[in-house]
Amino acid sequence: MDDVTELADLAEEQEIFDESKKLVMNIRENLSKSESESTDQEIIESIPIEKVPYKEDQYQHSFNINRNHYKHIVGVKGTMLQKLCSETKTIIRVSKKKKHVVIIGSIQKRIIHAKRRIDNLIQNSNNKLSFTHFISIPTNVSEVQQHFLKFKEDVLINCDKEATGFDEDMFQKPEKLHLTICMLHLLDDTDQRKAIRALNACKKEIIDPILQEKGPLTIEFRGLKCMERNSTKAKVLYAKVQEETGLLQKIADQISKYFVQQGFSRKEHDNVTLHMTVINTFYLKKKKQKFMHKNFDATQILKDHENTYFGKINLSTFHLSQLTAKSADGYFEATAKIEL
Structure with missing residues (x-):
């Protein structure tokens, strides 16, 4: 039997x-x-x-x-x-x-x-439940901020706001530029302590072994992409990540999987979509959200900035960031950080 x-x-x-x-x-x-x-x-x-x-x-x-x-x-x-x-x-x-x-x-x-x-x-x-935290890589270094502001200026000059439904408030704040690894729901202090331990475990078990073998990583941002399939009904535009070794993708996927296994995140895709958000309709002020469309036509913006350079960073830190609080420098308040 x-x-x-x-x-x-x-x-x-x-x-x-x-x-x-x-x-x-x-x-x-x-x-x-x-x-x-x-x-x-x-x-x-x-x-x-x-x-x-x-x-x-x-x-x-x-x-x-x-x-x-x-x-x-x-x-x-x-x-x-x-x-x-x-x-x-x-x-x-x-x-x-x-x-x-x-x-x-x-x-x-x-x-x-x-x-x-x-x-x-x-x-x-x-x-x-609504997300409360996220694992992020800050990208708000001076070089990236400067290129982002040039991009913003060009869009505001050349974009027909009335025809496309675009609004200046949709831009990300330069001091908050970041890469998102995974979104988290941490409901209390106990969850936060567990998430901090999980982040430290990721450093020891995932990040350090990869970087020790392959060396430090430089991440470049070039080109623009729409998160939605239909660019005429766009909600999120992001700068694309250029990292030829594929190691950042590997690190991000493994960290995301680790936090899903811990019960703090949920699996939405097989791989993390590495993205530095530059425009998001969610950023619209509440008073405008009532009167404006929740999407816009990004066709011309995407065409004009297909190869726009947004700068580069050296991978040096990961943050356990709070969604609704900001630090003195304007970035998301960190519940914890790991330095590489």
Whole structure:
């Protein structure tokens, strides 16, 4: 009898079987061929589930949650929590004050199933939250700012604002020029501390090994591109990154993946779109947003600045930046920095 058959026999519900099967497959991916025939007991032992001391036939798994996730796990008048308990045949206790969850059950696989259901609820709730921070590379050095201001001046002189729907307020502020690696939702101080540790881990495990082998990186910005497919309905224009070795792309992709795995970001594409935003309709002042279109015709701007040079930087730092706060120099306030 193979593993899948054993799981099917043991599972009391089809959903539990599906979750257990996925768990078996995930574990097998990380095992050698000689270890591929894992038993159910080995799988159970790999999950951090402890026996409840006051009941010999009961098991438990406990973990912390963010206060913002409480309502998504419990639901309106406790309906979601009741559903979880009923469908997984477990007892689930959620403390809003202590930000703590305890899952208790007589069969360990039921606890695993309940934990995965809660993880999915948390991930879905995260996807609906507004971003609070982002990993950035500041590009606001003097050379880049000067070239950006020349670009801005040229656009304002030559762009037919009335015909295109363009407005001066759509320009990025020169002191805030940056490369975005990934967007984050950090809900409290605990999340921020974890994100700081994650950024330091990225330096040690990703950035340093690559740069030590290949040397320092110089990043050049040349040419303009529209984030949207239809340039007549543009919202974001950005300066393109020119970095021939491809190492910056590799670093960015791995950092983004790391933060997705930590639960602080969400995967939107296989690769990070390296971009230095120079124009964004989001920058429009709120009073203008009510009366203006949320896009503009960027066709002529893109044509005129197909090969415009925006300057270059030496890669020297990564920031864990706050979206809504700025520092004394006008750049985004940093929750943490790593210097290379």
